Every structure is written in C-alpha cells, then in structure tokens.
Amino acid sequence: MGRRKRRAFTPEFKAEAVRLAKASDRSIGQVAKDLDLTETALRDWIKRADTDAGHGPPGALTTPEREELQRLRRDVKRLEMEREILKKRACAGAHPRSMKAGRLRARIASGQGRRLLVS
Secondary structure, eight states, rough: OOOOOOOOOOOHHHHHHHHHHHSSSOHHHHHHHTTTOOHHHHHHHHHHHHHHHHOOOOOOOOOHHHHHHHOOOHHHHHHHHHHHHHHHHHHHHTTTTHHHHHOOOOOHHHTTTTHHOOO
C-alpha cells in the first residue's frame, strides 16, 4: 500500500473527530477508519485536546504555549543572526587600514590634508 498524501484538517474537523472518538463505544481505530483517518493522527488529536483541556501529563505544553515557544525560538534565531552580522560589521571597521584611512579623511576634512595632497 502506498503512502497517503499529507492532508490538512480544520480545527473544527479535529475537534469533531475527537468528540466522536470520546463519545463512541467503538475503538479509536474504528472511528479513525470511519473518518478516513490514520489511527495515529486521531490519537494525537485526542492527546492534544486532553492537554489543552488541562488533563495532559505534567509539564505538557498546550497548543498556544507550543505556538508561542515556536515563535520565540524563531525570534531568538533571527536576533542571533543579526548580532553576528553586526559583530562582523564592527570588526571590519576596526581593521588597521580602515582606521588609517579614517584618520586621513579626518585630516583632509579639517584642512590639514592639503599639505598631504600638495607634497
């Protein structure tokens, strides 16, 4: 049997499937088969619904907490990349040649550079 293409389900469909599985006297596998789902997917939805309702294992993250954690991790990654870019940019400006060029530009701007250009 070939692999099924990954399908997306609405939160409403998932909630209804969980409600049916919990209210039914049939097994989770049978309910999943009736809804054309994999048993694993339905079991995951039931676990997630239990956790969101506060009945999950201690320390388990609810859906909003999980989403916030993902967002925060993305933000940390982006900020670390920005910091690395700024560190590289700051180090590039501290190069001895660029410091010498900066001093030369300052002397030219102050009028002392004319002697350098005329000589």
